[in-house]
Amino acid sequence: xxxxxxxxxxxxxxxxxxxxxxxVLDDLLALLExxxxxxxxxxxxxxxxxxIDVDGSRAKTLKELGIQNSQLLxxxxxxxxxxxxxxxxxxxxxxxxxxxANQLMRQQLSFQIPGLDNIINDPRLFFERLSPIILQRRGxxxxxAVQNQNDFGIPQxxxxxxxxxxxxPENKKRLAELTDQxxxxxxxRYAYExxxxxxxxxxxxxxxxEINGHPVKAFVDTGAQMTMMxxxxxxxxxxxxxxxxxxxxxxxxxGTGKILGRIHQAxxxxxxxxxxxxxxxxxxxxxxxxxxxxxxxHQAIIDLKDNVMKIAGVETKFLTEADIPKSxxxxxxxxAGGPSGVIQGTGSTVPSNAPTTINSQQQGGISHSEAAIxxxxxxxxxxxxxxxxxxxxxxxxxxxxxxxxx
Numbered sequence: 001x002x003x004x005x006x007x008x009x010x011x012x013x014x015x016x017x018x019x020x021x022x023x024v025l026d027d028l029l030a031l032l033e034x035x036x037x038x039x040x041x042x043x044x045x046x047x048x049x050x051x052i053d054v055d056g057s058r059a060k061t062l063k064e065l066g067i068q069n070s071q072l073l074x075x076x077x078x079x080x081x082x083x084x085x086x087x088x089x090x091x092x093x094x095x096x097x098x099x100x101a102n103q104l105m106r107q108q109l110s111f112q113i114p115g116l117d118n119i120i121n122d123p124r125l126f127f128e129r130l131s132p133i134i135l136q137r138r139g140x141x142x143x144x145a146v147q148n149q150n151d152f153g154i155p156q157x158x159x160x161x162x163x164x165x166x167x168x169p170e171n172k173k174r175l176a177e178l179t180d181q182x183x184x185x186x187x188x189r190y191a192y193e194x195x196x197x198x199x200x201x202x203x204x205x206x207x208x209x210e211i212n213g214h215p216v217k218a219f220v221d222t223g224a225q226m227t228m229m230x231x232x233x234x235x236x237x238x239x240x241x242x243x244x245x246x247x248x249x250x251x252x253x254x255g256t257g258k259i260l261g262r263i264h265q266a267x268x269x270x271x272x273x274x275x276x277x278x279x280x281x282x283x284x285x286x287x288x289x290x291x292x293x294x295x296x297x298h299q300a301i302i303d304l305k306d307n308v309m310k311i312a313g314v315e316t317k318f319l320t321e322a323d324i325p326k327s328x329x330x331x332x333x334x335x336a337g338g339p340s341g342v343i344q345g346t347g348s349t350v351p352s353n354a355p356t357t358i359n360s361q362q363q364g365g366i367s368h369s370e371a372a373i374x375x376x377x378x379x380x381x382x383x384x385x386x387x388x389x390x391x392x393x394x395x396x397x398x399x400x401x402x403x404x405x406x
Contacts, residue, residue, distance in 0.1 A: 001062075001069035002321065005036045008076050008102055009043065012036075016070075016322050021063040028062065029054065038075050046074040092131045093123055132185045152178040203321040205302070207290070207309055210269040212237040216288050217325055220309060220318075222302070224291035229279040231260060233287040239263050243281050246375070247397075258282065264401075273314040278401070287325075372397040 002016035014036045019028065032038035032045070044051045047067055057065060067073070099106045099120060106120065119125045152159065162171045205220040214237045234240045247262035263279045275298055279288075294300075300311040307318050368390045376386040376397065389400035 003067070003069075003071055003073055005032060005073045005075065006102070007036055007038070008074060008098070010037055016320075018320070018322070019062065021067075021069075022061050024058065025052070025054070025060055025062070025065060026058040029058075032075070036075065043075050043077055046076055047071065051076075088131065089127060092127050092134050095134055096120060096123060096126050128181070132188045152182060154178065203319075203324060205309075206319040206324045207270070207316050208319065209288075209316075211266060211288075212239070217319060217323070218288040218290045219286055220290045220295075220302070222292055222295060224289055225293065227277060227279050227291040227294045228282050228284070228286075228289045229263065230285070230287050231281060231283045234263065234281055237266075239266055242266070247280075249280075270311060271314040271316050273312045275312045368395050369397075372400075376400060 001021055002018055004013060004015035005017065006013045017031070017035070019031070029038065029040060029045070033040070038045070040054065045054065046052065047065065048071075052065065099116075106116070116130070119129055162175055165171055166175060206217050207220060209216050209218050211233070214233075216233065229239075231240075234243060242263050242265075243261035244264060245261040247259070249259040260281045260283065263281060266277050266279065267274050268277045277294060295302075295311075298312045300309055302309050308315050309318065368387065372390070372395075373383065373386050376389070377383055381389075386400070390397070
C-alpha cells in the first residue's frame with residue numbers, strides 16, 4: 001500500500017511511500033527517520049489526527065493500527081500534543097489554523113477532503129462541514145462537546161430561537177436544512193469509516209511500453225475512441241517523417257484538439273511482444289494515449305483486481321501513482337476534469353486536399369467522398385471493403401480505417 005507523510009516541522013510532504021500492511025510500526029519509524037526526518041524523541045506520529053502510542057505499539061502491524069492505503073500520516077512536534085485536551089469545537093479550530101499555517105499539508109488534504117479550499121477561511125462553515133471528518137477517529141464520540149447543547153451543533157441561542165416557534169415558515173425552513181445537514185453528516189461519517197477510498201484520488205491507468213527502442217509511459221483510456229501520439233513523442237521516436245498530413249482533422253471530447261496527421265503503422269513493444277499500432281498525431285502533453293481502437297484490435301483485458309493489462313498474449317502491470325508522469329496527469333485533468341472521452345474522432349480526417357464535390361452514391365442512399373474511398377483503398381483494401389467500412393461508420397474515414405485494420 002502507499003502512504004503520504006507530512007512533517008509539519010519541516011513543512012515537507014513525502015510520498016507516496018510504498019509499504020506493506022504487515023510491516024510493524026518499529027520498521028515504519030526507522031523508515032520515517034531515514035526518509036522523512038522523523039525524530040522520535042521530539043516528535044509524535046499521527047494517524048487520522050490521533051497520536052499513535054509508539055511505545056506500546058512498536059510490534060503492531062500497520063493493519064492492526066488501522067493505517068490504510070492512501071492515508072496521510074502527520075509528524076508533529078511533541079509540544080503540539082496538548083491539542084488533544086481541547087473540546088471538539090476548539091480542536092477543529094486548532095486544526096483549521098494548522099492548515100492555514102501549513103500550505104503543503106493543506107494542499108495534500110485538499111485532494112482527500114472535498115471543498116476544503118472553499119471553506120478554510122470561514123471558522124463556522126469549516127466546523128459545520130468538516131468536523132465529522134476531523135473528529136471521526138478522535139477519542140470519544142464525534143460532536144460530543146456540541147451534542148451536550150443541541151442536536152444540530154449550532155449556537156444554543158439560535159437553537160432556542162428556532163424551537164420557540166418551529167412552525168414559523170423561516171424557522172421551519174432552517175430546521176429542515178439543519179435536519180438534512182445532520183443526515184448528510186451521518187452519511188459522511190459512515191463513508192469515511194467504511195469507504196475511505198472514495199475521498200482519495202484515483203490513479204489513472206498507465207503502462208510501460210517501447211516505440212523504436214524509446215521507453216514510453218502510455219495512458220490507457222477505454223473512453224477514448226482512437227489512439228493518439230504527441231508530436232513530441234513522434235519526434236523522439238523518429239516517426240515524424242511518417243506522419244500522413246492529409247489525415248488532418250479535429251479530436252473532440254470534453255475539449256478539442258487539432259489532429260496534425262496520422263501514422264498508419266508503427267511497432268509497439270509491450271513486455272516481450274511486438275504489436276502494430278496506428279496513431280493520430282496531436283500537439284498534446286500526453287505522450288501516448290492507448291485508445292479503444294487498439295484495445296479492441298488486440299483484444300486487451302483490463303484486470304483491475306490484479307492491476308494488470310493482458311494484451312497480445314502478454315501481461316503487463318499498471319504503473320503505481322509514483323511512477324506516473326505528473327505532467328501527464330495534469331494534462332488529463334486540465335483537458336477533461338477526468339480521463340473519460342479525452343480523445344474522440346470527428347470524421348473530419350479525410351485528406352485536406354480531397355475534392356469535396358465528387359461523391360460516390362452507395363446502396364441505401366449513403367454517399368461517400370471518392371477521395372476518401374481512394375485514400376482507404378491505398379491502404380490495401382478493396383473498394384467493396386472500404387465502402388462497407390464507411391457505411392458502418394457513417395462515412396467517418398478515420399473510424400473506417402480503424403475498422404478495416406481490426
